[in-house]
Amino acid sequence: MLIVTCIKQVPDTTQVKIDPVTNTLVREGVPFIMNPYDTHALEESLRLKDRYGFRVVAISMGPPNADVTLRKALAVGVDEVVLLSDRAFGGADTLATSKVLAEAIARLAKEDELAFVICGQQTIDGDTAQVGPGIATRMKLAQITLVDRVDSVDLTAKRAVLRRKLEGRHELVESRMPAMLTVVREINRPRYPTVPMRLAAADAPVPIWNNEVLGLDVQTIGLKGSPTKVNKIFSPQREMGEIIGDGTHDPDGTAKLLIDRMLEKDLLAL
Amino acid sequence: MNHPKIFALLVVISVVAFIYSCIVRFRLVSVGKPSDRISRFGERVWSMLLYAFGQKRVVSRPFGLNHFAIFWSFLVLALANAEFVVSGVTGKAVSFMLLPHPVYAALYLLFDVISVVTIVAILIAMGRRFFCPPKFIDALSRDAFIILTMILGLMIAFFGTHGAEMAARIAEGKNAFHYMPVSSAVAGLFAGMAPHAIQHAAVGFWWLHAVILLSFLNYLPYSKHMHILTAIPNCFLRSLTQVNTLPREAFTKDATYGVGDIKGFTWKDLFDSYSCTECGRCQDVCPAANTGKPLNPKQVIHDLKLNVLANGPALLEGGKPGVPLIGTGEHGSISEDAIWSCTSCGACMEACPVFIEQMPKLLMLRRHLVETEGKFPEELITFFENSEQRSNPWGIAPAERTKWYANLDVKPFDEHTEYLFFVGCAGAFDARSKQVTVALAHIFDAAGISWGVLGRDEKCCGDSLRRLGNEYVFDRMVRENIDTFKTRGVKKIVTQCPHCFSTLKNDYKQFGIELEVIHHTELLQQLIAAGKLPISAAAQGRLVFHDSCYLARHNDITEAPRAVLAATGAEPLEMPRHGRESFCCGAGGGRMWMEENLGTRINTTRVTEALAENPDTICVSCPYCLTMMEDGLKDVDAFDRVHVKDVAEIVAEHLREAVKK
Ligand SMILES: Cc1cc2nc3c(=O)[nH]c(=O)nc-3n(C[C@H](O)[C@H](O)[C@@H](O)COP(=O)(O)OP(=O)(O)OC[C@H]3O[C@@H](n4cnc5c(N)ncnc54)[C@H](O)[C@@H]3O)c2cc1C
Ligand code: SF4
Numbered sequence: 050m051l052i053v054t055c056i057k058q059v060p061d062t063t064q065v066k067i068d069p070v071t072n073t074l075v076r077e078g079v080p081f082i083m084n085p086y087d088t089h090a091l092e093e094s095l096r097l098k099d100r101y102g103f104r105v106v107a108i109s110m111g112p113p114n115a116d117v118t119l120r121k122a123l124a125v126g127v128d129e130v131v132l133l134s135d136r137a138f139g140g141a142d143t144l145a146t147s148k149v150l151a152e153a154i155a156r157l158a159k160e161d162e163l164a165f166v167i168c169g170q171q172t173i174d175g176d177t178a179q180v181g182p183g184i185a186t187r188m189k190l191a192q193i194t195l196v197d198r199v200d201s202v203d204l205t206a207k208r209a210v211l212r213r214k215l216e217g218r219h220e221l222v223e224s225r226m227p228a229m230l231t232v233v234r235e236i237n238r239p240r241y242p243t244v245p246m247r248l249a250a251a252d253a254p255v256p257i258w259n260n261e262v263l264g265l266d267v268q269t270i271g272l273k274g275s276p277t278k279v280n281k282i283f284s285p286q287r288e289m290g291e292i293i294g295d296g297t298h299d300p301d302g303t304a305k306l307l308i309d310r311m312l313e314k315d316l317l318a319l
Numbered sequence: 320m321n322h323p324k325i326f327a328l329l330v331v332i333s334v335v336a337f338i339y340s341c342i343v344r345f346r347l348v349s350v351g352k353p354s355d356r357i358s359r360f361g362e363r364v365w366s367m368l369l370y371a372f373g374q375k376r377v378v379s380r381p382f383g384l385n386h387f388a389i390f391w392s393f394l395v396l397a398l399a400n401a402e403f404v405v406s407g408v409t410g411k412a413v414s415f416m417l418l419p420h421p422v423y424a425a426l427y428l429l430f431d432v433i434s435v436v437t438i439v440a441i442l443i444a445m446g447r448r449f450f451c452p453p454k455f456i457d458a459l460s461r462d463a464f465i466i467l468t469m470i471l472g473l474m475i476a477f478f479g480t481h482g483a484e485m486a487a488r489i490a491e492g493k494n495a496f497h498y499m500p501v502s503s504a505v506a507g508l509f510a511g512m513a514p515h516a517i518q519h520a521a522v523g524f525w526w527l528h529a530v531i532l533l534s535f536l537n538y539l540p541y542s543k544h545m546h547i548l549t550a551i552p553n554c555f556l557r558s559l560t561q562v563n564t565l566p567r568e569a570f571t572k573d574a575t576y577g578v579g580d581i582k583g584f585t586w587k588d589l590f591d592s593y594s595c596t597e598c599g600r601c602q603d604v605c606p607a608a609n610t611g612k613p614l615n616p617k618q619v620i621h622d623l624k625l626n627v628l629a630n631g632p633a634l635l636e637g638g639k640p641g642v643p644l645i646g647t648g649e650h651g652s653i654s655e656d657a658i659w660s661c662t663s664c665g666a667c668m669e670a671c672p673v674f675i676e677q678m679p680k681l682l683m684l685r686r687h688l689v690e691t692e693g694k695f696p697e698e699l700i701t702f703f704e705n706s707e708q709r710s711n712p713w714g715i716a717p718a719e720r721t722k723w724y725a726n727l728d729v730k731p732f733d734e735h736t737e738y739l740f741f742v743g744c745a746g747a748f749d750a751r752s753k754q755v756t757v758a759l760a761h762i763f764d765a766a767g768i769s770w771g772v773l774g775r776d777e778k779c780c781g782d783s784l785r786r787l788g789n790e791y792v793f794d795r796m797v798r799e800n801i802d803t804f805k806t807r808g809v810k811k812i813v814t815q816c817p818h819c820f821s822t823l824k825n826d827y828k829q830f831g832i833e834l835e836v837i838h839h840t841e842l843l844q845q846l847i848a849a850g851k852l853p854i855s856a857a858a859q860g861r862l863v864f865h866d867s868c869y870l871a872r873h874n875d876i877t878e879a880p881r882a883v884l885a886a887t888g889a890e891p892l893e894m895p896r897h898g899r900e901s902f903c904c905g906a907g908g909g910r911m912w913m914e915e916n917l918g919t920r921i922n923t924t925r926v927t928e929a930l931a932e933n934p935d936t937i938c939v940s941c942p943y944c945l946t947m948m949e950d951g952l953k954d955v956d957a958f959d960r961v962h963v964k965d966v967a968e969i970v971a972e973h974l975r976e977a978v979k980k
């Protein structure tokens with residue numbers, strides 16, 4: 050049985066700066082990384098593989114250089130990867146993205162019975178948390194978001210027991226399969242690639258599926274198929290703080306002052 | 320009658336058995352990888368003379384002189400025993416008696432006296448083990464007592480034989496040999512015995528001597544006293560580089576990464592395990608062993624030996640090892656907890672009288688765990704990911720490397736700059752260490768030297784990565800840094816951190832770049848000596864200096880920081896363990912990035928030692944030491960009365976007002 054895990058290559062947002070003049074993202078020289086949430090989706094797929102013997106395929110929609118990120122998936126032990134890359138996919142919003150991903154998953158599911166699609170909770174650049182649910186809806190999969198533990202999988206009855214992490218509580222759910230899971234970061238600690246696996250992954254082929262393979266209507270994908278347009282990206286203006294007290298000569302008094310100020314602004318609870 | 324034929328037969332059997340045991344054991348060493356331990360022959364011979372024959376390291380510790388006495392007696396008596404065998408086999412036809420009288424008289428005088436020295440030394444050794452056993456040796460080990468008893472037995476048999484023979488001569492009315500005073504005295508004990516009884520006693524003691532000697536020979540290869548055979552060569556074969564930089568790795572597909580079984584070690588590593596004297600000195604100085612961690616370098620070497628003996632035969636036949644090298648820590652395996660406890664401080668190697676290289680072995684095992692198995696304490700994954708993605712341990716954005724000089728006039732390094740100031744990750748990101756960095760910047764400007772920084776292009780030097788066994792990422796990091804050095808024209812580097820210093824200086828050489836690297840304390844010493852730093856010396860309270868392992872032990876820099884401190888008017892106090900014998904702060908070997916869950920804390924041990932000097936200031940020369948000492952002071956509630964300062968900060972405080980910014 051098959052697990053498809055969805056991975057997005059994102060800019061390392063801690064290194065992204067906003068251009069103060071144009072108020073747009075300055076992405077030059079910013080390295081790309083695997084979306085941190087997706088490292089946990091990947092790890093959970095591999096753990097399920099270790100526990101139940103699933104075949105794991107990692108897919109990503111992105112530019113041709115996203116193969117680097119897929120190679121990282123190979124280096125930790127996925128069986129196969131597919132890169133979904135075509136100019137026609139570019140500029141996609143969550144609707145168009147989930148359409149392409151769903152189509153690719155459906156193709157993979159033709160060869161092997163689909164058990165799970167596993168996504169990260171959200172990305173660190175788009176932050177919508179919609180792509181996973183979008184895939185589930187299109188493919189009519191059970192949809193279990195914010196999973197922080199996979200308790201058991203019954204391969205014959207095709208049912209899985211999962212725990213969801215919600216605000217202040219947990220929810221234990223039993224789901225039919227195939228199911229789409231999005232996972233939170235607490236679910237696991239990702240493994241570290243060994244050198245032999247890294248070397249093998251470095252020259253493994255990364256198959257690319259473009260729209261000739263998927264054959265989707267170009268009006269429904271990429272920029273054209275995206276009802277959402279991001280008009281402007283900007284960082285909110287932060288007010289400059291003030292320097293209070295004299296930390297060098299009166300550290301205790303200054304600390305008191307600071308605490309009072311924070312209480313005043315209701316930033317501290319007593 | 321001494322029965323020369325029977326004795327000859329016994330000698331042949333013993334010697335054949337001994338040679339066989341040696342071949343069986345030493346052949347196992349050949350499963351290891353090659354390692355060049357012959358080049359620089361002259362230095363090696365010298366090292367052997369100094370450390371094996373001169374016992375330089377042995378005598379540096381209590382009871383070392385005792386060992387010196389036993390060692391030299393042993394060499395001298397080897398001659399006596401050789402004669403014993405030859406004369407025994409030839410029915411006394413060939414012996415030293417054939418030599419001119421003065422020569423053999425002198426020889427026998429020597430044997431006679433030395434044998435007494437040996438008895439005294441052996442009794443001292445036994446007494447020490449009984450009455451004041453040091454905690455770092457297995458004082459009452461059977462092995463030790465068997466050997467000590469055998470040597471004692473040999474001496475008794477020696478005097479018994481010669482005493483009885485002498486008594487027989489006297490009974491015959493001949494003179495005693497005046498050149499064997501002790502044996503002559505022993506002869507007195509036989510006085511009054513019937514002549515044939517004396518004869519029997521002489522023969523009896525002679526055979527006792529023969530049996531002990533031949534047993535001893537055959538016991539050696541199976542005991543810790545195998546070091547009698549291996550210690551001298553081990554001093555010849557020792558690593559001649561000051562720092563035990565680990566070998567580079569070829570990242571080809573069919574290679575192995577790190578050491579997972581004894582085949583991965585070099586033959587010298589395996590030979591080391593045969594050379595251990597179980598003296599326990601490494602254990603005595605090891606910060607891990609001293610704070611209740613499951614690492615004991617002596618045990619590591621012992622387990623390695625057991626592993627070689629257990630797996631060697633199968634591996635020689637091309638088979639698979641049966642006993643894992645990394646395992647439970649019992650019966651010839653080394654536990655992961657032990658492997659991860661090492662701070663790479665190098666104290667074990669500094670203490671070992673026979674130059675066993677414990678630390679690099681542990682680090683090679685780490686490599687295997689990280690690179691081949693992906694197994695390591697879980698907190699390290701963040702460190703590894705951060706290093707790989709953002710080129711620093713904390714995972715802070717590289718752009719923030721420039722933050723410490725946001726309000727200072729610091730120039731980027733270009734081809735006209737003399738020194739690259741390699742700030743280091745701690746120096747650029749750690750709030751406390753940034754103060755040291757700023758102090759250094761002021762000092763460099765005050766001295767008017769030409770210096771610059773790489774800013775956001777600087778990457779971690781990779782020290783912790785390498786010591787933690789992540790050679791793959793280290794390798795990449797080094798090549799990237801070297802590219803930057805080459806394109807920017809860097810030739811001279813001054814570092815704030817001893818780890819950057821040692822890594823850039825020693826490890827980077829393996830990557831084909833020769834840099835002139837200098838630690839800030841050395842540069843400050845030079846600047847002061849050249850009169851370029853306007854310092855006004857002033858008395859300071861009680862200041863105790865803590866040596867960094869990577870400066871003092873790994874790079875032999877102990878004078879520079881002290882000279883600099885003296886120039887500021889400080890009179891640094893010394894802890895009992897200082898200079899090359901310094902005790903680690905606990906942060907080296909990548910331990911900085913790991914939890915210290917086992918045993919007690921290394922830094923509090925060291926801070927307690929420092930506090931015994933009743934200091935106002937603990938002075939350091941390393942950002943890791945700075946953190947560890949400050950944390951240690953907090954742990955023992957002394958942070959509000961004792962300050963921790965870097966040498967550079969103390970110098971900056973004493974720059975003459977005129978040049979202060
Ligand atoms: C700053 C910014 C703001 C944006 N705002 C919006 C917006 O408000 N509305 C909108 O519709 N679009 C928006 N987009 C575009 C949107 O990010 C992408 O179009 C969409 O591909 C992914 O959405 P996401 O990044 O929010 O993913 P999320 O829905 O947060 O991702 C959830 C999971 O889906 C999977 N996944 C997501 N993308 C991929 C992929 N390309 N390949 C494989 N798996 C994937 C991963 O497992 C991921 O963890 C924005 C993009 C940026 C850079
Ligand atoms: S290097 Fe230091 S910590 Fe490691 S084994 Fe040797 S003495 Fe112990």
Ligand code: SF4
Pocket residue numbers: 594595596597598599600601602616617620667670671672673674675
């Ligand atoms: S390794 Fe060296 S220091 Fe340690 S016990 Fe053996 S001989 Fe002594």
